[in-house]
Amino acid sequence: xxxxxxxxxxxxxxxxxxxxxxxxxxxxxxxxxxxxxxxxxxxxxxxxxxxxxxxxxxxxxxxxxxxxxxxxxxxxxxxxxxxxxxxxxxxxxxxxxxxxxxxxxxxxxxxxxxxxxxxxxxxxxxxxxxxxxxxxxxxxxxxxxxxxxxxxxxxxxxxxxxxxxxxxxxxxxxxxxxxxxxxxxxxxxxxxxxxxxxxxxxxxxxxxxxxxxxxxxxxxxxxxxxxxxxxxxxxxxxxxxxxxxxxxxxxxxxxxxxxxxxxxxxxxxxxxxxxxxxxxxxxxxxxxx
Numbered sequence: 001x002x003x004x005x006x007x008x009x010x011x012x013x014x015x016x017x018x019x020x021x022x023x024x025x026x027x028x029x030x031x032x033x034x035x036x037x038x039x040x041x042x043x044x045x046x047x048x049x050x051x052x053x054x055x056x057x058x059x060x061x062x063x064x065x066x067x068x069x070x071x072x073x074x075x076x077x078x079x080x081x082x083x084x085x086x087x088x089x090x091x092x093x094x095x096x097x098x099x100x101x102x103x104x105x106x107x108x109x110x111x112x113x114x115x116x117x118x119x120x121x122x123x124x125x126x127x128x129x130x131x132x133x134x135x136x137x138x139x140x141x142x143x144x145x146x147x148x149x150x151x152x153x154x155x156x157x158x159x160x161x162x163x164x165x166x167x168x169x170x171x172x173x174x175x176x177x178x179x180x181x182x183x184x185x186x187x188x189x190x191x192x193x194x195x196x197x198x199x200x201x202x203x204x205x206x207x208x209x210x211x212x213x214x215x216x217x218x219x220x221x222x223x224x225x226x227x228x229x230x231x232x233x234x235x236x237x238x239x240x241x242x243x244x245x246x247x248x249x250x251x252x253x254x255x256x257x258x259x260x261x262x263x264x265x266x267x268x269x270x271x272x273x274x275x276x277x278x279x280x281x282x283x284x285x286x287x288x289x
Contacts, residue, residue: 177205
């Protein structure tokens with residue numbers, strides 16, 4: 001499929017057969033929330049109009065469940081939140097946890113050994129997420145920036161092995177060097193097969209590792225088919241980065257944001273304007289309203 005820029009459409013919505021969209025799934029960062037870390041009124045109104053037409057809305061994010069909750073509430077969403085790339089699926093209305101797929105303690109310890117090698121230790125901030133709590137080794141600029149955006153207070157524990165009595169939901173390695181994150185992906189994809197570990201990046205400086213059964217595509221499939229009883233053709237999904245790829249491929253209509261990487265745009269069926277241009281509202285207007 002040809003690559004698309006912000007201004008060009010991979011498909012022409014005017015030539016599409018009428019779409020029976022029943023579920024709209026939205027990523028948070030870079031999709032409904034930009035630098036402001038808030039959802040614009042334009043996007044809120046567009047989502048509200050979609051809901052008024054009977055379309056259900058869900059959030060699928062790499063964020064913690066607790067960090068995603070305020071966005072879920074701001075949209076008036078009623079479905080479970082697909083958090084941690086889908087490793088954690090929970091309904092805020094009932095607190096029911098539908099799915100939790102963690103990383104094994106053995107694999108978590110192996111990753112920590114790798115991250116703490118002499119060439120990497122000073123260049124990475126490592127986050128372990130256990131029971132929807134954030135654990136880090138020590139305070140640093142990267143963790144502080146993450147705290148401000150996520151509004152989650154990390155727990156500083158020194159050696160992260162001290163909290164490995166439980167299995168982490170997700171492991172995140174932050175670096176100020178995007179090239180280093182790419183190298184982590186390359187190295188660890190040679191060490192672990194997709195059947196052993198799910199590896200991705202959600203922004204250029206975030207390396208993420210999760211259970212091999214985890215990705216947003218599987219999570220959206222579970223929500224649509226198992227919980228709602230609808231088909232993939234009834235799903236419209238919007239995202240902006242590599243951790244959204246499986247979700248965009250699964251959905252009957254997968255839409256990339258205008259500032260998504262070229263590889264992600266190339267997999268989408270339509271490219272919306274950027275998050276700062278309220279691209280989600282434009283996509284809703286184009287295909288739902």
